[in-house]
Amino acid sequence: MKMSLMKKLSAGFLLAVIGAILIVSFISNYMVGKKFNNYLIDEHKDKVNKIIITAQDLYNDKTGFSNINKDELLRYAVLEEFYIQVKDLSGNIVFDSGNSHLQHRSMMESMMGTMMKSGMGNHSSMNVGEYKEEIHSLVKDKKNIGKIVVGYFGTSYLNQGALTFKMTLNHSFILSGFIALLFGLGVSFILAKQLTKPLVKITKTANEMRTGDLTVRSKVETKTKEIEELSASINYLAETLQNQEMLRKRLTSDMAHEIRTPLTTLKTHVEALLDGIWEPTEERLQSFYDEIERLTSLVDNLRNLAKLEQADLKLNKTKFNLSSELEKVILSFEPLYSKNNHIIISNIDKNVWVYMDKDKLKQIMHNLLSNGYKYLKSQGKVVVELKKEKEGICIKVQDNGIGIPEKDMPYIFERFYRTDLSRSKSTGGSGIGLTITKSLVESHGGKISVESKEEEGSTFIVKLPKQTICEIGKEEW
Structure with missing residues (x-):
């Protein structure tokens, strides 16, 4: 049978309190009772010694035991x-006290009966006991003068005051245990409620997420660190799933748009040819070919993206001069930029040697420079920087193009994601280039980020770890 967390916590706390009360009561009662009994026994011995001293004082060297002070005994x-x-x-x-000790026995039995009726006291250790006698020699001035018999019942040291003290002590233990039990029950209920109440809310939020409501959020007020972190994790999960759902829907729309455009063009042109409106000229066949190339490129990008996202992506790492390779890539883009009155500038540290996959590095830079070129405004500019830093290598590609809206920044590296501004341009790509770039950078242990502002431009920053750097003249790894 399953129990709620609140019941389990309450039962656990309560059992711990009961166990603590029983252990403390047992140990305290045992130790205090033992010490008190030892104290009473010592007192008993002192009384016997006083009797012996008093009896010895009755003796006189001349008259022997006289009647003087016998009343004191x-x-x-x-x-x-x-x-x-x-x-x-x-x-x-020479002296006999009579049956006064029998009166003590009667009184003790009466008190014991009262205690048993009230259910208090440790009866097994507080019975009246058997009658005992002690015989001691009487010595005065180092001379044996006689003997003294001291008789008492086994627990004669348990006088009325001692019994009252023990009864009060036991009452105190029972009352304290009862109060502690009530206190523990209250504390366990409060603590269990404080722990389970936010968990119930979090569970409710998770169940609503399971039914498809990704807009729900967990709102709990707690001072427990773990519960607060759990609530934050649930909210992060809900937000992530909501964003992924939005991206999935947008992906479907984008894919439909990307495929429908060339297919519509092909269909329209083919219908025109079939109806005899157009002649199959070389120019129109070239248009067909271009649209087919667009579809082929889209399929190739999808295939490449699937390969890049596999966990076992293999890199062909070699030692090469990163500075020289970047200069070569920039040089290959200069004609394209110059053709449209754009400029590309390099600011590169010299002789930065790395151990990386050269082809993947070229693909990263090609994607970033192509992306920057597509969204430049008239007489645009792109600046490529390479800096060797203490933490590793930093590559920046900065442009003064149309920029990226703030609302699109978190999704810019998602597959097929394109901003509204990029979609409005005829040069807009498929939305896969930056996703591929991110996968290639991360495969080398690096990170890529972007800083952008609308109508002012964007800066893509690639950070490669220190492990990618190697010194000139060092043997290949």
């Missing part, structure tokens, strides 16, 4: 519930 016997008998050297009884 009798009062002591009655007060302390002892039986006292004093004998001289001849064995004659």
